[in-house]
Amino acid sequence: MLVLFDCDGVLVDSEIIASRVDSERLATIGYDISVQEMSHRFAGLTWDRISKLIEADLGHSLPENFHAETNAELDKRLAKDLKIIPGVQEMLDKLDYPRCICSNSSPERLKLSLTKTKLYDRFRPYIFSAVAVRNNQPKPSPDVFLHGAEEFGVDPRDCVVVEDSTHGIHGARAAGMRVIGFTGGSHTWPGHADALTAAGAVTVINRMADLPAMIDALAAWNPVDE
Template sequence: MSRNFDLVIFDCDGVLMDSEIVSARVVAADMTAHGLPTTPDVALARFVGTSLRNMKPIIEAERGAPLPDDWNDRMVTKIAEAMAADVSPIPGARAVLARLNALGIAWRIASNSADEEMDAKFGKTGFLDLTAGRTHSAPRLFAQGGQPKPAPDVFLDAARAEAVRPDRCVVIEDSPPGVTGAVAAGMICYGFAPHGDGAHLLAAGAHRIIDRLDLVPGLVMAQSVDA
């Protein structure tokens, strides 16, 4: 059977792991401690899909003072600890990864999260047997000059690992920064919106919206991208 794509690239938070609210709790508590009272819901709405690197200057500008030099590293540790204690998979996540394996379809994970955070999430949920060796972290690329989403760097890193051209990759993303990065990488992006119409993802450049992960294998194997 012909394929539309040779590689599926998943975002992590909000696509495979129900982890965004967990991170938002940590961010909200930290902002509050630094003089900016914030609730988790507000932090989630403001920073979904935003890397810590890009978040830091926003918070500093709002508080009118710099954050500690080690803020990023400390936040990574706090978020990883929170994930190790309280995170769950998105419904259907493990099944879709197993199904792609059974079909012989290559897949990777491209995230703004640090490796420490992803290890905590996948360890807590029992996904490490599936995800080991398939994760790509934007912070891992910083030393080489890479940038987090909405830059395309982490998606291109995933494609290089499988020796797949960007135009043969499909990305599953749930945030505008992620969609923007995927499109900038020259990849087709399907917006994942299990709750809502995904209009904000279409506005960012998503090719279409899906609301269930079990749709992904069929979209890869279908005869038409628009099927």
């Protein structure tokens, strides 16, 4: 059994910070959206996809330097304020399966976030950015998950993905993998668990302490071929 973790909102509590930065920056150009709605609508998507959706709402393009300035502000906030999801270190201590990270974040952002939260050395070199592998297709493309499975030589049917977004779940399911939904991040919203279940999660947890036993149960249900 291989365990593939999303990063933002699963291992590090970054989605709420990103939603705050985006909400604040968008307000400066007349696009008013709450932090909660940012999380609900856009968690798990790349900025390229988010910007296209916002531009469709606005009816015009975002300012030329908007993304670069927003990205710089987010890096600054992450470096200052980012925290690990509670219980992740303890969960990793108990997890007896190979593991990797499959994220939509850039390699640079992943290194920043994982170094800040002291998780980088617990996963490297198996830290995969969807925009840097295969055809650089972000989730909901299954590519990053399939890449992770190939790196370990594991059949997708013997993989379990931990995801907090419907987009990530759709990608994992398209890869032929089972998914555990996670709602323990600060960006969670009413109905989050139901949305993850509807997207295809086999179960949803909100505490990292519950993950090792859940993965053991899934491994027993469909054990890895020897």
